[in-house]
Amino acid sequence: MKIDFTGKLVLVTGSTSGIGFAAASGFLSAGANVVINGRSAASVEDALARLRQRNAGVPSANVQGFVGDLGKPDACDRLIAQHPAFDVVVNNIGVYGPQDFFDIPDDEWERFFQTNVMSGVRVARAYARAMAEKGWGRIVFVSSESALNIPADMIHYGFTKTAQLAISRGLAKRLAGTGVTVNAVLPGPTLSEGVAAMLQSGDVHPGSSVEKLAVDFIAENRPTSIIQRASTVEEVANMIVYVSSEQASATMGAALRVDGGVVDTIA
Template sequence: MHIDLTGKTAIVTGSTRGIGYAIAEGLARTGASVVLTGRKQEQVDRALAQLRASVPAAQVRGVAADLGTAQGVAALKAAEPHADILVNNVGIFNPQPFAEIPDEEWTRFFEINVMSGVRASRAYLPGMQEKDWGRIVFISSESALNIPADMIHYGFTKTSNLAISRGLAKSLAGTGITVNAVLPGPTLSEGVQQMVAPGGDHASALAAANAFVREHRSSSILQRVATPDEVANMVVYVCSQQASATTGAALRVDGGTVDTIA
């Protein structure tokens, strides 16, 4: 299958590293014009340089904005008025006992993990409707279904992503715009690497992450963490012309961790 997104503009939120960066690189390889986003300009500049070195022919640019705020999304829209493809990837996680999570942390997780995607989708949807073509993808998580006891506030935001993506897809019935959610399982992004092996090298982080999967996600069929590229491959397909009949779906890239067949 050859995926060609030449002429399409793709915005990937939270894309200076990890899964978001891998998605941006994957889309750049298809010929799409890709917009990276991050909170700090230096992070955006570093990611742009890395992507241009990896994909010399890439058409890429970046926007520094805090998308956990309405003002940040407005700044993104002002800098990049149009998108054919929107990947709502920006998100945070942090293990914390339920009784110790204050109201402010619940609100922070909701604003970043949920409202960033709501606001960005609302901003770019009218342009997609004018063309009767578009792709909106929410990066959820297997934690939307397997709510982690030590990150309940994170799990609840990822379940919210599923509700929003399904409802938005239904609201666009009969159009050329698809809306889907992608659910990664344990993935060795930079954030996970720091969580499982603070200060360690990649090899030690990989070993620790794989041990975590076997101990805490024993239902995993893969029995290892995924790579960001493996998640990105699914997202790139969902954004493609070939995925025109896939909408309202929750597509799992969880290594079989969620123990259901539906």
């Protein structure tokens, strides 16, 4: 199977590092034109340079950057004005972090909701209609296994990831028969830069490798993991790229787990 995005324009939100960066790189290597997104000009420029270097051997690949916090409506408006159409939209932007339920103020719930949920709502609402009129398009929400296994120390995060599943499934039904697919990808513990930093900040045995810290974290906090390690960002990106491809045309309204078997169900 050869996945080819030549001539397709792809948006990956929250893509200056982690899963988003790996997905952008995967799309570029398959010939797509990609728009990446980050909150600061410095992070976007750095990511652009790394992507161009990594994909220098792909002559048809082209990557641009958009600077803006898509958790805020005005940034979404600027994005839509600069880029009126996309063939593929990957709603990856998100915030996370452990915090006890009794210590989470209203404004933090609102920040998580606006960033993790409403950013994807606004972007999908802006681009899905034109995709449907053209008869082809892909919308992907990057959710989490935490949508199903709500973490006790990140209830506000789990809530937003469950909301993404509801939106993804409902929008898939709304776009039935149009040639536009809508799906969610659910990573499990993934060794992104942000997760690595979080693990290292809590390391009680300085000098441990980040991989060892991840294995210990999973053993303690995600004991149902079957692979018993963290996924790589590339492993998650592979699913995002596949479900966005022509080959995935019969995959619709799905919640696709890349969780290493953490969710203990066969369904």
